Amino acid sequence: MKQTVLTVKENRALAKSVYIMTLGGDTGANKPGQFVEIKLDGLYLRRPISVCDCENGYLTIIYKVVGSGTEQMTGLKEGDRLDVLTCLGNGYDLAAAGDRPLLIGGGVGVPPMYLLAKELIKQGKEVSVILGFNTRDEVFFEDEFASLGCSVTVTTADGSYGVRGFVTDALPDNASYFYACGPKPMLRALSERTDIPGEFSLEERMGCGFGACMGCSVMTKSGAKRVCKDGPVFKKEELIW
Amino acid sequence: MVNTKVSLLGITLDNPVIPASGTFGYGYEFAELYDINALGTFSFKGTTREPRFGNPTPRIAECTAGMINAVGLQNPGVEKVISEELPKLRKVFHKPVMANVSGFSVEDYACTAALLDKEEQVGWIEINVSCPNVHGGGMSFGTEPKAAAEVTTAVKKVTTKPIILKLSPNVTDITAIAKACEDAGADGISLINTLLGMRIDLKTRKPVIANTMGGFSGPAVFPVALRMVYQTARAVKIPVIGMGGVTSAEDVLEMMMAGAKAVEVGAANLIDPFASKKIVENLPRAMEKYGIKDLNEL
Numbered sequence: 220m221k222q223t224v225l226t227v228k229e230n231r232a233l234a235k236s237v238y239i240m241t242l243g244g245d246t247g248a249n250k251p252g253q254f255v256e257i258k259l260d261g262l263y264l265r266r267p268i269s270v271c272d273c274e275n276g277y278l279t280i281i282y283k284v285v286g287s288g289t290e291q292m293t294g295l296k297e298g299d300r301l302d303v304l305t306c307l308g309n310g311y312d313l314a315a316a317g318d319r320p321l322l323i324g325g326g327v328g329v330p331p332m333y334l335l336a337k338e339l340i341k342q343g344k345e346v347s348v349i350l351g352f353n354t355r356d357e358v359f360f361e362d363e364f365a366s367l368g369c370s371v372t373v374t375t376a377d378g379s380y381g382v383r384g385f386v387t388d389a390l391p392d393n394a395s396y397f398y399a400c401g402p403k404p405m406l407r408a409l410s411e412r413t414d415i416p417g418e419f420s421l422e423e424r425m426g427c428g429f430g431a432c433m434g435c436s437v438m439t440k441s442g443a444k445r446v447c448k449d450g451p452v453f454k455k456e457e458l459i460w
Numbered sequence: 461m462v463n464t465k466v467s468l469l470g471i472t473l474d475n476p477v478i479p480a481s482g483t484f485g486y487g488y489e490f491a492e493l494y495d496i497n498a499l500g501t502f503s504f505k506g507t508t509r510e511p512r513f514g515n516p517t518p519r520i521a522e523c524t525a526g527m528i529n530a531v532g533l534q535n536p537g538v539e540k541v542i543s544e545e546l547p548k549l550r551k552v553f554h555k556p557v558m559a560n561v562s563g564f565s566v567e568d569y570a571c572t573a574a575l576l577d578k579e580e581q582v583g584w585i586e587i588n589v590s591c592p593n594v595h596g597g598g599m600s601f602g603t604e605p606k607a608a609a610e611v612t613t614a615v616k617k618v619t620t621k622p623i624i625l626k627l628s629p630n631v632t633d634i635t636a637i638a639k640a641c642e643d644a645g646a647d648g649i650s651l652i653n654t655l656l657g658m659r660i661d662l663k664t665r666k667p668v669i670a671n672t673m674g675g676f677s678g679p680a681v682f683p684v685a686l687r688m689v690y691q692t693a694r695a696v697k698i699p700v701i702g703m704g705g706v707t708s709a710e711d712v713l714e715m716m717m718a719g720a721k722a723v724e725v726g727a728a729n730l731i732d733p734f735a736s737k738k739i740v741e742n743l744p745r746a747m748e749k750y751g752i753k754d755l756n757e758l
Contacts, residue, residue, distance in 0.1 A: 220493065222734065263678055263731065264522045287522070304733070424518040426529060427730035430489045432482065433505075433534040434520040436513065443513050443534060448489070 220429050221247040221306050225278065227299040230292075233281060235356035237327065238293055239271075242278045242301065249273040251335035252310035252398075252420055252452045255280065256428040258302040259291050265304065266292070267425050267447070269400070271330035272337070278305065281330040281359070307428050308451045311335050312418060313342070317395025320344055321417075322369070323386050323409065325351040325401025329360055331420060333367075335398055340368050347394060348372070351386035351401065355379035387412045407460045419458060420451045462747040463754040466500070468722050469622035469647050469699060471556055471583050473500035475743055476712060476755060479736045480703050480726035481506050481560035481586065481626075482531065486545040490729075491552035494737050500722060502736075503558040503586050504541075504549070507576065509568045511537035521659040521668040526678025526705070527727055528657050530671040533562050533591055538572045546579060556583025560626070562591055566614045569601075574618040585621055587611060590628030590653035591675075602628040602653075605640035612644035622647035624701065627692075629681075630656045634688050635695035642696045649692055650701035650724065652685045677727040681705040686718050693719025709739050709746035716758040 225242035233239040249255070249270045255278065256265035266288040272279040282289050295301070313335075320339055324332040329350050339346050346369045352358050353376045364371045372389045373381030382389045386401070387408045397417030399409050406419045423446040426434030430448030437446055439457045444450060464475040479490075481503040490496050514534030521528040535541065549557065559576040563569035573585050589602035589611055601607045608625065615623055625641040627634055629652035638649050654675025659668040667673075685704020693700045702720030705727070706712060712723045728735035752758065 220733070222732075258731070262522060263525060263527055264520070265731065424520045426520040426527065427483075427733070429733055431485050431733070432520075432529065432730050433514065433531045434529060435517065436519075436531075436534055437517070438513055 220304055222304055223247065225301050225303050227295050227297055227301065229297065230295050234359040236284045237281060237357065237359055239279065239281050243276055246273055246276060246278040247305040249278065249306050250310035251338050252331055253306055253308045254451065256304040256307060259288055262288055264426065265428060267428050269331040271333045273334060281327065283327045304428060308447060309449065311398050311452050313338060315396055316344055318345060319393060319395045320346055321391065321394035321397040322346060322348045323397060323399040325386060325405040328401030331400050333360065333363065336364060336367050336369050347391055349374065349386045349389050351405065353377065410455060410458065410460055417455045418452050419455065421446050421453060462744045462752065464743055466722055466755050469584060473722060475500045475740050476716065476722040477736055477740045478502055478558065478722055478724045479729050480724035483726045483729040487549045487553050490733060493733055496553055497555060498737055498740050501555055501558055501583065503560045503724060505535055506533050506560045506562045506588050506591065507535050507538050507541045507572060508533055508562050509538055509572045511540065516670040518668060518670055523659065523676060523678065523680065525680035526676055528659060528669060528674040528676050530669045530674030538575050542575060542579060546581065550581055557581050558584045558586050560586045560588055562588045566610050569611050570614040570618050573615045577619040577621050582621060584624055585619060586624045586626050586650055587615055588626045590626055602637060603631050605636050608637050609640040609644035612641045612646045616645040624648035624650050626653055627651040628653050629684060629688055635691050638692045638696050642698050646698060648699045648701060649696060650703060651692060652688050652704040655681055655684065677705065679705045679707050682711060686714060689715060689720050690718040709742035712739060712743060713746055713750060713752065716755060
């Protein structure tokens with residue numbers, strides 16, 4: 220973990236209710252699957268957001284407007300300075316990927332898959348990505364993943380774009396390992412429908428974000444774990460659904 | 461040079477700043493960030509006789525100038541605290557630590573306190589009779605003078621170290637509870653634990669917290685806490701530790717002016733992991749600013 224002050228470089232709408240923000244400064248070396256916590260004026264708790272990309276002093280996050288914190292974030296302008304805790308959580312286990320890793324993101328579960336895909340491609344892996352959304356207006360980052368060299372499948376629940384249905388309707392049968400981040404029903408369905416090993420990134424309402432308050436605990440097969448510190452990434456076999 | 465040293469029940473603290481139970485784990489998370497020996501001491505995570513997972517999530521809610529938590533005393537149980545947590549704590553913290561104990565019956569409190577009393581590093585035992593997040597648990601002991609006194613008597617009987625009763629603000633007259641604890645043999649009083657509160661999500665029309673209600677803390681509660689510390693310090697002869705919304709060195713001084721001998725820092729640690737360290741560092745400057753040479757003159 221690192222406490223730092225970052226400057227907003229860019230903050231713009233990316234899809235329906237979804238924004239992309241780039242922050243510059245001493246970001247720390249965030250690993251795929253880690254998250255940051257942003258202090259916002261007038262709000263007490265920091266807001267946890269997953270890291271989409273992190274390189275050369277730039278940190279990119281993608282967030283969906285769901286409440287007062289993310290609503291306020293949409294108003295941040297270039298040059299605004301933010302108190303941020305970075306490099307939080309355990310991150311994905313890249314060593315487990317095998318030759319043909321499958322990355323599955325649902326909605327704002329998509330962003331952390333980007334840095335993961337980038338790192339796995341660097342390692343010479345054959346990376347497939349499934350991006351799941353509700354509808355066409357919400358789709359983002361299809362081209363960005365393709366530019367990295369991933370094979371990309373987009374699903375929409377209403378069939379307005381890509382494959383009709385959920386991410387589970389587009390699962391390939393030759394993946395070596397999977398990494399998934401998204402809403403709980405999606406993760407549960409993946410846990411039931413996949414027979415390859417993999418790992419899930421969980422989301423919980425957090426107090427501190429660094430393991431002190433026990434606000435975000437989840438019961439696992441190996442006992443109580445803190446999503447913020449012991450997670451957010453957990454192996455498939457560890458989780459109880 | 462100013463003197464930040466204070467004495468708390470026979471043990472000298474380098475400064476009166478004490479991270480509060482439930483906001484500092486067993487210390488080692490924070491020791492990765494800074495040398496926690498800079499602190500006066502800290503009160504470790506509330507420990508019970510049996511392991512507890514605590515309440516369902518969400519356990520946390522945002523509030524204006526504060527937060528609600530309903531963790532529900534998640535801890536590995538006293539045996540594992542002694543065998544696993546305290547050895548890790550010992551490696552990073554070399555001062556007497558405050559053990560925080562919770563229970564669901566008088567016997568629970570006595571049993572857990574007796575076990576922790578034997579631990580060499582434990583300097584004080586803080587008895588939490590005020591957790592708002594456990595059904596039929598802590599708070600019922602802290603809202604009845606007679607029940608608080610019973611816990612005090614039972615713990616005092618099986619311990620050798622100073623015991624500090626941590627009180628709930630969710631009562632009509634906190635001084636009556638404090639006096640009952642003092643009469644039953646408490647060595648000190650700490651207050652306030654969190655205020656019972658709740659939030660409703662406008663979209664779902666349901667409580668934000670899975671457990672419906674939780675404990676409200678943060679800077680918003682500071683004036684309430686200060687008032688209760690003031691009242692309690694005048695009602696009892698034993699030392700009072702003040703806490704509730706403390707965020708700065710100035711807040712520490714204000715608490716001590718209200719009658720606190722030492723000051724716990726809670727929610728602030730969760731928002732800024734360096735909060736307690738910063739308060740310790742800023743304390744001499746704040747003392748100089750207000751012409752305080754020695755905290756013991758307050």
